[in-house]
């Protein structure tokens with residue numbers, strides 16, 4: 001039996017991370033308009049999330065979210081087989097645990113080890129350079145989709161009591177569908193509308209090129 005604080009902790013760190021992730025993904029969507037606008041919005045957001053107190057809280061939330069999520073996954077394995085929504089929640093959560101650790105680790109390594117400004121070009125380097133794109137395109141697509149699927153399944157499981165079975169299912173499908181659309185739009189922006197970005201040499205060096 002898990003202490004109830006694990007679930008509560010997962011909820012609060014998830015809420016904090018959701019605020020960051022929403023702003024983060026919206027910022028990536030701004031790149032659909034222009035890279036300059038995206039970089040300007042990122043600078044404005046950085047003045048908030050790179051404040052030492054905010055960034056430390058965010059990084060602790062990443063570690064806490066992954067740790068508590070894995071504990072919840074372990075508990076679910078000892079319970080009877082979950083319905084589809086429960087399984088979607090578990091598998092999207094497992095992918096997010098992997099992604100959060102690798103993605104945050106890569107950003108911190110890019111900054112501390114390679115001395116890079118981890119801006120759009122840092123992510124675009126992997127997405128636009130073959131054969132790295134074979135990994136990075138699905139890696140980012142699944143990450144954005146997993147965020148929305150994790151929230152959609154939670155919404156369905158909790159919202160059934162309020163909106164009824166079919167209402168909650170419709171809304172959850174809407175959230176999941178929005179996730180696929182947002183993931184495709186971000187990749188469209190990150191590939192310079194499928195035409196590819198010229199990547200500065202420093203960012204290619206981080207890929208070992």
Ligand code: HEM
Pocket residue numbers: 021024028042046049055058059062096099100103104107117118119120122123140141143144147186187190
């Ligand atoms: C296609 C989607 C995404 C791209 C291209 C992307 C790219 C980036 C980039 C370039 C940074 C560095 C930002 C900076 O230096 O200011 C960053 C930071 C970060 N991203 Fe993402 N990201 C994506 C999706 C996500 C998702 C889905 C999550 C969470 C599930 C996430 C979580 C984070 C976190 C926690 C950081 C570290 C923030 C910090 O500096 O403390 N990202 N991302």
